[in-house]
Amino acid sequence: MTLSLASSYSPPCPHFGLCGGCALQHLSPSDYRDYKQQKILRSFERQKISLDHVLFDPIEIVLPQTRRRAVLKAHRAAQSVVDVGFYQRESHKIVDIQRCFVVLPEIEQLISPLRQVLIALLPLRSKAEIFVTKCEQGLDVALKRVEPSILTLEQREAGAQFAIEQKLARLSIDGEPLYIAASPTVSFSGFSVDITPDSFLQASFTSDEWLAKKVCHAIPPEPQKIADLFCGRGTLTLPLTKLGTVHGYEMDQKALIALQKTITKHHLPVTLHHRHLFKEPLTLPELALFDVVVLNPPREGALAQIKHLAQTQVKRIIMVSCNLQSCTRDARILIDGHYELKELYPLDQFLWSEHVEVVTVFDLKG
Numbered sequence: 307m308t309l310s311l312a313s314s315y316s317p318p319c320p321h322f323g324l325c326g327g328c329a330l331q332h333l334s335p336s337d338y339r340d341y342k343q344q345k346i347l348r349s350f351e352r353q354k355i356s357l358d359h360v361l362f363d364p365i366e367i368v369l370p371q372t373r374r375r376a377v378l379k380a381h382r383a384a385q386s387v388v389d390v391g392f393y394q395r396e397s398h399k400i401v402d403i404q405r406c407f408v409v410l411p412e413i414e415q416l417i418s419p420l421r422q423v424l425i426a427l428l429p430l431r432s433k434a435e436i437f438v439t440k441c442e443q444g445l446d447v448a449l450k451r452v453e454p455s456i457l458t459l460e461q462r463e464a465g466a467q468f469a470i471e472q473k474l475a476r477l478s479i480d481g482e483p484l485y486i487a488a489s490p491t492v493s494f495s496g497f498s499v500d501i502t503p504d505s506f507l508q509a510s511f512t513s514d515e516w517l518a519k520k521v522c523h524a525i526p527p528e529p530q531k532i533a534d535l536f537c538g539r540g541t542l543t544l545p546l547t548k549l550g551t552v553h554g555y556e557m558d559q560k561a562l563i564a565l566q567k568t569i570t571k572h573h574l575p576v577t578l579h580h581r582h583l584f585k586e587p588l589t590l591p592e593l594a595l596f597d598v599v600v601l602n603p604p605r606e607g608a609l610a611q612i613k614h615l616a617q618t619q620v621k622r623i624i625m626v627s628c629n630l631q632s633c634t635r636d637a638r639i640l641i642d643g644h645y646e647l648k649e650l651y652p653l654d655q656f657l658w659s660e661h662v663e664v665v666t667v668f669d670l671k672g
């Protein structure tokens with residue numbers, strides 16, 4: 307399918323075409339679904355991976371107004387003018403937005419008050435980034451690239467006043483909390499985990515639940531010894547504890563400390579390991595200790611780890627990938643090793659973008 311901005315479907319967002327955020331909003335819902343589905347098929351074809359005998363579900367598309375995090379850009383263009391929004395496509399010019407149809411309504415509603423408070427906080431002609439995350443206690447807002455030491459007492463008071471009026475959970479400025487009403491947490495499968503403004507999180511609560519459901523469903527029924535590689539703050543680790551004992555591997559220390567706090571509080575059967583899995587992937591003897599390996603690497607995939615995994619006898623490998631290119635490359639290596647692809651579940655968690663998330667399930671051959 308060719309993409310053209312002259313498509314007859316009318317995009318809902320008034321900023322479409324200028325804002326770089328939602329490149330595919332001009333496609334009708336059915337064309338959009340076909341486009342994503344074809345994109346997945348083409349990626350697997352490129353690696354000559356047949357999907358003929360694979361359980362391949364139709365793509366699950368998240369609803370608009372469900373994204374729980376936005377990284378907004380701001381620019382104080384004049385004395386009383388602050389632009390707040392996203393970059394234009396292939397540009398560092400900010401589109402000053404009034405509407406955003408992907409984020410949660412409460413994040414959209416914060417944009418206008420944010421614009422007002424930034425008039426007080428941002429020096430003239432300076433720029434900032436604003437991380438807004440929905441947590442269990444409200445919104446966690448972090449301004450970055452604003453030097454906190456140069457803020458006057460009046461500016462700090464304006465910031466705190468804004469946080470109180472908007473009922474924020476926390477407001478921080480370049481890593482320094484200016485106001486904390488409650489320590490922000492996100493709940494995975496009913497377990498609350500501390501977050502920081504730059505924590506890795508899946509795009510929405512729906513994504514957490516959908517991914518956890520697909521991964522848990524692919525775990526065989528008898529109690530399992532499970533490795534969760536690239537475990538982050540436990541989006542998958544915590545739901546997996548209902549199905550066996552889990553070993554989580556991750557290189558982000560802050561994420562591990564937050565997850566350990568939750569594990570200890572609830573006496574969960576999880577052991578965490580601080581590990582750089584690109585430099586030091588799990589070895590064949592280490593992998594032999596597990597019945598199932600779950601991995602959810604960053605965009606570049608997990609080449610070094612996959613090369614080891616392809617040679618193991620682990621019964622099942624479940625891979626959650628956010629990049630079709632690295633996903634299919636790594637799938638090809640597993641298939642050239644001891645594994646066959648059995649199941650493929652796609653998730654469209656970044657609505658109207660080119661991204662696709664996929665869960666793939668591999669079983670040991672024969």
Ligand SMILES: C[S@@+](CC[C@H](N)C(=O)[O-])C[C@H]1O[C@@H](n2cnc3c(N)ncnc32)[C@H](O)[C@@H]1O
Nearest residue numbers: 536537538541556557558582583584602603604
């Ligand atoms: C796509 S996220 C998945 C996190 C978690 N599974 C989740 O669903 O929230 C990838 C994770 O891999 C971690 N990571 C990135 N590079 C890594 C490496 N070389 N070794 C170990 N962990 C790494 C990141 O810190 C991040 O938590």
